[in-house]
Amino acid sequence: MSGAERNSQGTDGAGDDTPPFRYTAGIAGDIERDWQRRWEELGSYHAANPVGPLRGQDAASEKLFVQDMFPYPSGSGLHVGHPLGFIGSDVYARYHRMLGRNVLHTMGFDAFGLPAEQYAVQTGTHPRTTTENNIERYLTQIRRLGLGHDERRRVATTDIEFYKWTQWIFLRIFHAWYDTEADQGRGRARPISELEAEFASGERATPDGTPWDELGRDRQREIIDSYRLAYLSEAPVNWCPGLGTVVANEEVTADGLSERGNFPVFRRNLKQWMMRITAYADRLVDDLDRLEWPDKVKTMQRNWIGRSQGAEVRFALEGRDETIEVFTTRPDTLFGATYMVLAPEHPLVDEILAAPEKFGEWPAGTDPRWTGGYSNPAEAVAEYRRFAATKSELDRQENKDKTGVFTGLRAVNPVNGELVPVFAADYVLLAYGTGAIMAVPAQDQRDWEFASEFGLPIVRTVDPPADFEGEAYTGDGPAINSASEATGLSLNGLSVEDAKTKVVSWMEQHGHGSGSVQYKLRDWLFARQRYWGEPFPIVYDEDGNPRGLPEDQLPVELPEVAEYSPRTYDSEDADSQPEPPLSKASDWAEVELDLGDGLKHYHRDTNVMPQWAGSCWYQLRYIDPDNDERFVDPENERYWMGPRPDRHGANDPGGLDLYVGGVEHAVLHLLYARFWQKVLYDLGHVSAEEPYRRLYNQGYIQAYAFTDSRGVYVPAEEVVEQDGKYFYGGEEVNREYGKMGKSLKNSVSPEEMADAYGVDTLRLYEMSMGPLDASRPWATKDVVGSHRFLQRLWRNVIDERTGEVRVTDEEPDVELLRALHKTIAGVREDYDALQFNTAVAKLIELNNRVTKAYSGAVGPPRAVMEPMVLLVAPLTPHLAEELWSRLGNERSLVQGPFPVADEEYLVDDTVEYPIQFNGKVRSRITVSASAEQEEIRAAALADSRVVELLGGGEPRKVIVVPGRLVNVVG
RNA sequence: GCCCCCGUAGCCCAAUCGGCAGAGGCGGACGACUUAAAAUCGUCGUAGUGUCGGUUCGAGUCCGACCGGGGGCACCA
Incomplete structure (x- = not known):
């Protein structure tokens, strides 16, 4: 019989001669129910x-x-890993309630x-x-x-x-806009009615300057809608045909698959509800500093929001009116910008494709590597875009070889007037920044790789240290090669930081660009084409304009439908269209309402909100x-x-x-x-x-799972270990470590544990097996240790044979009082810090001490057992209540009291000091706790072992650490 | 590839500001109880802290490099 099997029987498997009042699973269960x-x-x-x-x-x-x-x-039931955090928060809550x-x-x-x-x-x-x-x-x-x-x-x-x-x-958000000027530029959401009032009064200019009154109703509505914090947008979204719904950026994995179901996700232009979370990007980053959160989580949020400080720079195009705007975090390296890159989907690329005749032929002397073998730029760009579109996210991720094609265009570098070629390449993403970059190969590894591939010049503008052996150098250093007679600008000799400041102000003066901040965070896609979610409190009028329902028409209840599923498609069918289940409930979706301008026909929004x-x-x-x-x-x-x-x-x-x-x-x-x-x-x-x-x-409780030679999971509780190998039914099996789950045949339910030992034992074990924030493996066989502790605690209060209370009114001796008060102080500290595992250890230690002293005919002092019962109460509330009540207390202990440590017992009369000689413990002395450093030093030097080690010589140094130790250096 | 966290006894874990490596539990050995076993109780080991180097009177703790495990990010300009 394996250990796990034997122990999972718990104390209900006890024989007939078990004392009648022992704390067994049966008694625990009765107490807990009661x-x-x-x-x-x-x-x-x-x-x-x-x-x-x-x-x-x-x-x-x-x-x-x-x-x-x-x-x-979830319908599948809890396993013992699920309640770990619940129990932790409960212990903390109970402690504070007490x-x-x-x-x-x-x-x-x-x-x-x-x-x-x-x-x-x-x-x-x-x-x-x-x-x-x-x-x-x-x-x-x-x-x-x-x-x-x-x-x-x-x-x-x-x-x-x-x-x-x-x-x-949702309606409050819909009826709000973000005033970026409010609160000294920090920004604040305000009711949309205030925006309308500002437009109407002329306090705020309309986008094209036309007075508000002269704009038509539709145009007014369009302008207002464009400010809302919840807004409809015809924008590229993540369309997942396999699920039949769109999903948020956050719900797409790095491989371009849906987090749920692992279906391919495609970027599609669809009209969808969005939440303007980007308006809050700065506050969401900045306010992290005001929170007591794990650094790990703060870092993840900062990375996700992805704020980066830099500059926007405009490059003029040779012989054309358009300019290319780029975002860069390194404006100091402008002199090293030797070419530019557009994302393949960049609007300027659209223009080339729309009017190829205007883009002519390759300039004379174009490097053959730049043309992709095509006879003119438009053809090359068209083919390149096709090529880039066929690459999946996964391809892009796995294959970082730089590809691209020359557009035939040349741009003017504003800092020195030099002409640089413009490429289209898919290592630049349309979605980030402006979808175009200035490429600085000497200070950016990606650009270095592209430049090497295409034979483009590399000009260092930050001087790397002499021992630098890499390619692109991204560290700090003095600017070099960064001056132009033509423009009069020189950055030479400046540090990266100073050069940034100087070039940005120079650009602002000369109209070439300005400082700028970019974010990775995108607005939050807020609609799903599903049934089981919150309907939107939105209707559309006959012109298709969204109208928020008045508060008195809430809630908008989910209608009954015949079909709960959206139409799903072949998971690769990128061109399919979302069809939400609510759209089929036409009796519900088509309504006659009076929204203040008479009874009219409206069509309800048929999306639902995301689960978040x-x-x-x-x-x-x-x-x-x-x-x-x-x-x-x-x-x-x-x-x-x-x-x-x-x-x-x-x-x-x-x-x-x-x-x-x-x-x-x-x-x-x-x-x-x-x-x-x-x-x-x-x-x-x-x-x-x-x-x-x-x-x-909180961490996760994990578990071992075992597979046989076919790779099939076998029941973990029937696996036996022998000499570091694992066997199931006599056959060796393979051990894996990871999640607990029914399909892995390693799941243990809280009920099984409660049946075998009682719920207090389960709670105690989960809290004692390690720090709350650490992940660790579940070990059913270890649970019995927690149960034994509770049995010993019980036995110190209750006579197992008679059921009588055994405590006495005898005063505990001073040593026991010291132990008790140190435990009180320690347990309080541990509870405050959510260190339940060490609190449990301290309680076990104290209880073991009591057990040892009072296991005979005389029971332990009430003055020790009552506080101990209170101390353990947050962890094992049922047992503690029962003992508290049997000790004669009429009120439940849920509201306390909680023991307070008496300072008097926290200090000892004497302290034992280890004496180190050259860092190794060689002896010990005991001195009065109030001894001064000099006294301790003298006592240490008088110690016979130290005298011997010194061999009559003088110590070179003596270090006395009060309350800790003495180190003699000979 | 970059960033973060963690490596302590057969296993899960303690160790305050750098100060005696061990609080607690499991397992194990031995003993008590028992006709016997289980349950219960008692007693007792085991590592020198992943590796190498450094700082220090003193390093599990601080610093550097590496190894192993876990997590996050990943052409974000």
């Missing part, structure tokens, strides 16, 4: 709001808002999404039915874990009352789940999320106090949610500038 029922009756986890239906006295206390990342209620804080901790469901819809397509079951069943099942599982959630605050994004407010927020919509604001609904007047009451919002400069510093942006979840949401959810929060803040609906003040990424 206390969960009592907590529910008492409303123990109800958090009080300042106002509204959940108003309560406790709202006078200091608050703590703890949140777990919104789970998707300290007297008003703690808001609950959990709702991000319940829209593809799985329920796909199930509906297969079986005809309504997604709502599937979703609600899954939520019930999920709740059954997490309730058993004894998480202290406020059940009154549970929400699901699919609740009509919830998505009504998601639609309401609900999770952008759910923390606000947790605060005020039953409010039907507003999405959240401002007073409740201020209490739970408002900035607390007194606690968190003057720069505190506000937000909930602890957000626990996986690092996989580093960019998507966390960026979108920050964006919505900022819009709501700008519009005055919330007081916090950020949704999540502190973020903590």
